[in-house]
Amino acid sequence: SFIDGLDLCIVMEFCVGGNLRVLIQALKKMSIKDRKMKCYMPFYQMLSSLAHLHSLGIVHRDLKPENVFLDENGNTKTADFGLAQTMISKSYLKSAGTAVYAPSEAHMQNKMVFASDIWVLAVIVIEMLTGVHPYAGRTVNDTIENITKGKMVVPLPDFIQGELKEMLMNMLNVDADKRPTAEQLLETELMQFQAQTENKDDENRKIAIEAGIIDVLIHLFSTQPLELITPTHAWSFFVFTYPASDEIKQSLAEKKPYPALIHLLDHTNFMVLRRAVTSISNILVGGSNLTPINQPHPHFQAVATCDGIDKLFSLFKKNEYEKITYISAKCIGQLFKAKEIPNVEMRNDIIAYIKTALSSSEQQKKENSKWVLGLLAENSVNRAEIEKDGFKIPE
Incomplete structure (x- = not known):
């Protein structure tokens, strides 16, 4: 950005694909199958942008097809933040934006919250x-009345089924408090799959690592006061760890x-904390996968020498956030892959806890828990604890 007289000029990326309204018109001419396939990437990318905004305490307040742009490769760029506002120290913001892309709480209570953006995304x-x-x-008045009553003019067609339908209907809940967050939606199997298929770009990660970006982030995390480390900093490191190959x-x-x-595990911000512990887990997964199951984890000493194991256990015992x-x-x-956990507690x-997680309704969590138990069971002391009371490790 730069100042020109009395004007603040902002230089932005030029998106040759126009806005999302152009894509919506083009999709009308496609088959149902092609339409669905073309929707997943924009859905994931818009959701990711909202997750980032919301982690910074910002509500967009004017999300609509005309404010989402497309680059030459069809990637979406959420834009037009003229009405965006931070919600720090506030429970809600006053309503703003385009009436037909505003949820019930905007019309009934003149307020918008993070969940308001989620509702609009479902509509889009x-x-x-x-x-x-x-x-x-x-x-327009008829549309607003339908929105406030939660009355869809036409039910979702039969080709919108399964997890996609469940996600959209939950996002459209008239009660903003009952809508899922952007982070929760990104954890669904559909979005996790999309993350792996659309964002796995190891070559660019290699270039960025060689350019020293990771070194800069590590230096920042190590030397700056925790209050100066933001969710954006933690996210910047996290995206190198997922989705990424074991080699990366x-x-x-x-x-x-x-x-x-x-x-960073001493940070008070939930998003920084979550991204830090998830980054640790993701890097550990690479080490687990690159060594035989019956050999100790290659990163054990690196984590232990910085008091990492005790810090992780303290975080576990706090039990403030289930995901963390x-x-x-x-x-x-x-x-403790193929290595005894010496601390009995x-x-x-x-x-x-991991045995209990096997009963989770989340398939990915169940699979991960089974895998971790298998790693622990390579040590006889751990195995004895796992198998007590006749418990059998799932195949």
Whole structure:
């Protein structure tokens, strides 16, 4: 950006693909199958942009097809932040933006929250899939009335089924408090799969690592006061770890990131904390996969020497956030691959927790828990604790 007289000029990327409205019109001419396939990437990318905004305490407040641009490769760029505002120290913001792309709370209570952006995203995705605004009436007032009543003009067509339908309907809940967050939606199997298929770009990661970006982030995490480390900083490191190959994770491990990441576990911000512990887990996964199952984890000493194991166990015992509790347990389980957990309390608590996680309704969590138990069971003492009371490790 630069100043020109009285004007603040902002130089932005030129998006040759126009805005999302152009894509919506083009999708109307495609088959249902092609339409669905073309929707997943924009859905994931818009959701990721909202997750980032919301982690910074910002509500967009004017999300609509005209404010989402497309580059030459079809990637979406969420833009037009003229009405965006931070929600720090506030429970909600006043309503703003385009009436037909504003949820019930905007019309009924003149307020917008993070969940308001989630509602609008669902409307946009349905419009991409069907070519029709789900609440469209004959007039703007009719549309607003439909929105406030939660009355869809036409039910979702049969080709919108399974997890996609469940996600969209939850996002459209009239009660903003009952809508899922952007982070929760990114954890769904559909979005996890999309992350792997669309964002796995190891070549660019290699270039960035060689350029020293990881070194800069590690230095930042190690030397700056925690209050100066933002969710954006933590996210910038996290995206190198997921989705990424085991070889990339090994390259990250060679940068000796554990002291810096362990330092972040003392942060008070949930998003920084979550990204830090998830980054640790992701790098550990690379080490687990690159060594035989019956050999100790190659990163054990690197984590132990910076008091990382005790820090992870303390985080686990806090049990403030279920997701962070689980990832902490997963980290400890990997670190004691084919190695006895000498702390009896830690051994009992971690193994009991992971065994309980096998009953989770989340398939990915169940599979990960089974895998971690298998790693731990390569040590006889750990195995005895796992198998007590006749418990059998799932095949």
